[in-house]
Amino acid sequence: MSRLLVRDIGQLATPAGDAAPLRGALLGEVTIIEDAFVLCDGPRIVSVGRMRDLEPPDGDVEEVDGRGRCAIPGLVDCHTHACFAGDRVEEFSRRAAGATYEELHAAGGGVLATVTATRAAGERGLREATSRHRGWMLRQGTTTFEAKSGYGLDRETELASLRAIAAEGGVPTFLGAHAVPPEHDGADEYVDWLIAEVLPEAAAIAEAADVFLERGAFDAVQARRYLEAARDHGLELRLHGDQFTEAGAIPLAIELGARSVDHLEATGADGMRALAESDVVGVLLPASALFLGRPMPPGRALIDAGGAIALATDFNPGSAFCESLPLVCSLACTQLGLSPAQALGACTVNAAHVLGRAGAKGRLAPGFDADIVLLEAPDWRHLAYHLGGDLVSEVIVAGTALG
Numbered sequence: 001m002s003r004l005l006v007r008d009i010g011q012l013a014t015p016a017g018d019a020a021p022l023r024g025a026l027l028g029e030v031t032i033i034e035d036a037f038v039l040c041d042g043p044r045i046v047s048v049g050r051m052r053d054l055e056p057p058d059g060d061v062e063e064v065d066g067r068g069r070c071a072i073p074g075l076v077d078c079h080t081h082a083c084f085a086g087d088r089v090e091e092f093s094r095r096a097a098g099a100t101y102e103e104l105h106a107a108g109g110g111v112l113a114t115v116t117a118t119r120a121a122g123e124r125g126l127r128e129a130t131s132r133h134r135g136w137m138l139r140q141g142t143t144t145f146e147a148k149s150g151y152g153l154d155r156e157t158e159l160a161s162l163r164a165i166a167a168e169g170g171v172p173t174f175l176g177a178h179a180v181p182p183e184h185d186g187a188d189e190y191v192d193w194l195i196a197e198v199l200p201e202a203a204a205i206a207e208a209a210d211v212f213l214e215r216g217a218f219d220a221v222q223a224r225r226y227l228e229a230a231r232d233h234g235l236e237l238r239l240h241g242d243q244f245t246e247a248g249a250i251p252l253a254i255e256l257g258a259r260s261v262d263h264l265e266a267t268g269a270d271g272m273r274a275l276a277e278s279d280v281v282g283v284l285l286p287a288s289a290l291f292l293g294r295p296m297p298p299g300r301a302l303i304d305a306g307g308a309i310a311l312a313t314d315f316n317p318g319s320a321f322c323e324s325l326p327l328v329c330s331l332a333c334t335q336l337g338l339s340p341a342q343a344l345g346a347c348t349v350n351a352a353h354v355l356g357r358a359g360a361k362g363r364l365a366p367g368f369d370a371d372i373v374l375l376e377a378p379d380w381r382h383l384a385y386h387l388g389g390d391l392v393s394e395v396i397v398a399g400t401a402l403g
């Protein structure tokens with residue numbers, strides 16, 4: 001197997017220890033090695049250390065010159081809607097002129113506009129779009145991404161979306177319960193149909209199921225029915241909850257043992273405390289709150305109350321046309337009250353935990369996947385400090401440097 005040595009790294013930064021998820025004080029602990037190397041054997045890291053302790057490796061080793069740059073683990077985006085066709089720039093312009101996201105959705109725009117474009121794209125078109133979006137994410141340092149279906153909402157396009165995501169190396173999540181498409185007679189009938197006609201095949205491709213539990217989408221009774229059926233098919237559970245209103249997502253997520261509840265812009269003090277005391281990860285999506293002009297989720301309060309949080313982009317054409325986790329880290333520090341170290345842990349180890357991959361992703365340590373991001377910066381914290389900066393200079397995936 002081919003070996004890769006990343007040498008002369010100015011500063012290597014990786015979440016400390018081996019716990020997952022990181023919560024409390026652990027979330028803020030980062031191990032820093034100055035003047036470092038990472039040695040990879042095939043797709044795995046075999047050693048990490050200081051240059052002065054590097055034993056000259058014998059045999060053939062490909063080298064990447066770190067040139068004093070900073071190395072961090074490949075970033076993990078645990079919440080995206082990267083499988084979609086078309087765009088919503090027209091809607092964006094209308095929102096800029098004062099229309100609200102919920103109004104546009106209620107008028108048949110919003111998610112349903114993307115459903116029309118996604119159905120028309122065909123499986124090949126979806127694969128091409130997902131591949132293009134994956135390329136955008138990689139350039140921002142995202143080496144592991146989750147993506148949801150949810151813009152097909154018919155059997156063929158939901159399954160084609162999940163296949164496209166898997167084919168592009170993403171972690172597929174079945175979001176059949178995203179919106180009720182016009183050919184169905186309300187949310188109850190649609191959920192029955194989803195469970196009977198799509199879930200059995202979707203469960204063979206996806207790793208998790210997700211539901212948009214929100215006023216105007218699915219209520220807690222419908223969400224429970226969908227999630228329990230998904231769990232019976234062996235899927236992990238995720239929820240979009242408390243984006244606009246508190247409609248019971250947190251208690252349901254806790255009761256069903258969901259991996260995460262995501263958004264939380266509308267979460268009040270009671271929900272925040274209950275979530276913090278549970279094993280459910282709160283996935284915070286500050287780019288979505290920013291893009292829609294919504295309140296930010298209670299990041300610092302959740303951490304201070306002992307909760308497990310992760311950060312993600314929510315990349316999608318309507319509420320967060322943003323694929324940049326470095327930008328999300330900046331927002332986490334400036335808007336959610338996180339430190340750069342907490343932000344790093346939240347989009348590496350904790351995001352990997354949400355995806356059931358914390359044993360392989362999210363750390364620069366022996367035995368972990370050789371996914372490495374090199375930052376053109378004198379200090380790794382520029383990741384969050386450089387707002388909208390272009391500092392991802394090289395990305396290594398599974399021990400291979402991308403051109």
Ligand code: NIG
Nearest residue numbers: 110111212314316317318319
């Ligand atoms: O996570 N809120 C529900 N779903 C997505 C947005 C989907 C869209 O607007 O296309 C979200 O924000």
Ligand code: FE
Nearest residue numbers: 079081240314
């Ligand atoms: Fe989302």
